[in-house]
Amino acid sequence: xxxxxxxxxxxxxxxxxxxxxxxxxxxxxxxxxxxxxxxxxxxxxxxxxxxxxxxxxxxxxxxxxxxxxxxxxxxxxxxxxxxxxxxxxxxxxxxxxxxxxxxxxxxxxxxxxxxxxxxxxxxxxxxxxxxxxxxxxxxxxxxxxxxxxxxxxxxxxxxxxxxxxxxxxxxxxxxxxxxxxxxxxxxxxxxxxxxxxxxxxxxxxxxxxxxxxxxxxxxxxxxxxxxxxxxxxxxxxxxxxxxxxxxxxxxxxxxxxxxxxxxxxxxxxxxxxxxxxxxxxxxxxxxxxxxxxxxxxxxxxx
Numbered sequence: 001x002x003x004x005x006x007x008x009x010x011x012x013x014x015x016x017x018x019x020x021x022x023x024x025x026x027x028x029x030x031x032x033x034x035x036x037x038x039x040x041x042x043x044x045x046x047x048x049x050x051x052x053x054x055x056x057x058x059x060x061x062x063x064x065x066x067x068x069x070x071x072x073x074x075x076x077x078x079x080x081x082x083x084x085x086x087x088x089x090x091x092x093x094x095x096x097x098x099x100x101x102x103x104x105x106x107x108x109x110x111x112x113x114x115x116x117x118x119x120x121x122x123x124x125x126x127x128x129x130x131x132x133x134x135x136x137x138x139x140x141x142x143x144x145x146x147x148x149x150x151x152x153x154x155x156x157x158x159x160x161x162x163x164x165x166x167x168x169x170x171x172x173x174x175x176x177x178x179x180x181x182x183x184x185x186x187x188x189x190x191x192x193x194x195x196x197x198x199x200x201x202x203x204x205x206x207x208x209x210x211x212x213x214x215x216x217x218x219x220x221x222x223x224x225x226x227x228x229x230x231x232x233x234x235x236x237x238x239x240x241x242x243x244x245x246x247x248x249x250x251x252x253x254x255x256x257x258x259x260x261x262x263x264x265x266x267x268x269x270x271x272x273x274x275x276x277x278x279x280x281x282x283x284x285x286x287x288x289x290x291x292x293x294x295x296x297x298x299x300x301x302x
Contacts, residue, residue, distance in 0.1 A: 038122050038125075038128040038132070038139065040132040040136075040137060040138050040139075042132070043132035043133050043136055043137070044113065044136055044156075044161065048133065048136075049110050049111075049136075051133060052110075052133060052134060052135075052136060053109065053110055055133070055134050056101055056102055056109065056134070057102075060098055060101070060102050060134070061102040064095070064098060064099060064102060064214075066218075067213075067214040067218065068095075068206055068214055068218055068219060068220075068221045069218045069219065069220045069221065069294065070099070070103075070221055070223070071220070071221070071222045071223065072103045072222075072223045072225075073222070073223065073224050073225070074223075074224050074225035074226060074251075075103070075104075075105055075225050077196070077225050077226060077227050077228065078104075078105055078107075078108060078196065078225065078228075079105075081194065081196070081228050083160070083193070084111075084156075084157045084160055084161055084162045084163070084193055085162050085163075085193055085194045085195065085196050085228060086162065086163050086164075086165060086184060086187065086188050086191075086193055086194070086195045086196070087100065087104075087108075087112065087162060087163070087164040087165070087195075087196045087198060088164070088165050088166065088167055088184050088195055088196070088197065088198065088244060088248075089166065089197070089198035089199065089200050089248065090166075090168065090172070090177045090199060090200055090248055090274070091166035091168045091169075091170070091171050091172065092171055092172040092175055092177075092200070092203050092204035092208070092209075093171060093200075093203035093204055093206065093207045093208060093209070094171070094207065094212075095200075095203045095206060095207050095214070095221070096166065096171075096200055096203055097114050097116075097135055097164065098135075099200060099203065099221065099223060100164060100198060100200075100223070101114070101134075101135055101164070103223050108162060111160060111161050111162060112136065112161065112162040112163070112164055113135070113136035113137060113138055113156055113161055113162075113163055113164070114131075114135040114136060114137045114138075114163075114164045115137070115138060115139075115140045115149060115153070115163060115164065115165045115166075116131050116135065116137040116138070116139060116140065117139075117140060117170070118139035118140060118141050119141075121137060121139070122137075122139040135164075136161075138152045138153075138156070139152075140165075150187060150190070153187055153191070154190075154191060157191050157193060163187075165183070165184045165187070167180035167181055167182075167183065167184040167185075167241065167244065167245075168180060168181065169181050169183075171209050172204065172209075172288070173209055173281075173285075174276065174281065174284040174285040174287075174288045175204035175205070175208065175276075175284075175285070175287075175288025175289060176274060176275055176276030176284060176287075176288050177245075177248070177249075177274035177275065177276075179245075180241050180242075180244060180245045181241075182237045182238065182241050184241070184244065185237040185238075185240040185241035185244060186237045188231055188240060189231050189235070189237055189240060192231070194228040194229060194230045194231075195228065195229050195230075195240075195244055196225065196226065196227075196228050196229075197225075197226035197227075197229065197244060197247035197248050197251060198223065198224065198225055198226070198248070198251075199222075199223075199224040199226070199248050199251035199252050199255065200221070200222075200223060201221065201222040201223075201224070201252060201255050201292060202219060202220050202221040202222055202292035203221050204288060204289070205219055205289060205290070205291055205292055206219040206221050208289070219291070219292065220291075220292040220293070220294055221292070222255055222292070224251040224252075224254065224255055226247050226248075226250070226251050227247075229243060229244065229247060246266070246271060248274075249271045249272065249273065249274050250262050250263075250265075250266045250271050252272075252274055253265060253266070253271050253272055256272075276288060
């Protein structure tokens with residue numbers, strides 16, 4: 001056996017995370033284990049913020065700018081927005097959080113934390129540390145009531161931190177936007193903060209579910225930041241969630257056409273849906289995988 005094969009065999013047998021070693025068939029008979037969670041407050045200290053800005057500006061941003069044709073619009077909407085907000089967007093790729101954190105203006109970048117799925121991003125020690133440090137992340141229990149995440153979000157907002165959430169709950173399997181869950185709207189109503197819509201166009205085509213690196217050819221990915229939405233008096237979380245989803249669809253429509261036509265269609269209630277075609281899963285995936293066309297100014301070498 002070569003040295004490379006020996007190292008691979010060693011890595012296969014090493015316990016990289018904190019997953020239980022009890023066989024699945026024996027789990028019903030084991031004593032309950034108290035999960036104390038992974039501490040993340042250290043990542044939001046002054047040293048953690050400084051390290052995160054270096055990693056984002058000096059590491060992540062150059063990588064995504066090299067591997068993708070990245071275009072960012074609408075950050076001017078954030079210039080006069082006071083206090084902490086909840087950023088939210090459609091979710092179709094593992095690129096999404098990285099793209100948002102890299103393109104946020106400096107004022108927001110250094111005080112924004114990402115709500116990440118506990119069962120995936122906080123399951124093993126190295127992914128826990130990476131998520132906390134690079135994204136200022138805190139865990140969200142997708143399959144539970146989420147009270148721990150609400151308590152942590154309230155603490156962050158009280159400290160002047162903004163939050164990034166993905167209301168769909170999980171990545172889209174076919175590139176089309178899924179129905180928004182109401183956790184983000186409930187949180188906005190409870191905390192009394194505004195929500196900022198973000199449309200990420202092309203991330204699924206660049207790195208869909210199942211890939212760990214963007215496709216070759218520098219695929220086009222467009223980021224569009226919208227105007228902040230504030231909860232209205234007496235508004236229900238269902239109505240706010242519908243407004244949040246409509247705002248993201250309008251940004252997609254704006255990217256396909258222009259600001260004026262997207263606005264007039266929204267006023268008439270004619271914004272195109274992002275739910276995708278009804279039919280077989282292969283057709284939905286086919287439609288969702290269509291390459292994003294290159295528009296705007298030509299490349300320097302063209």
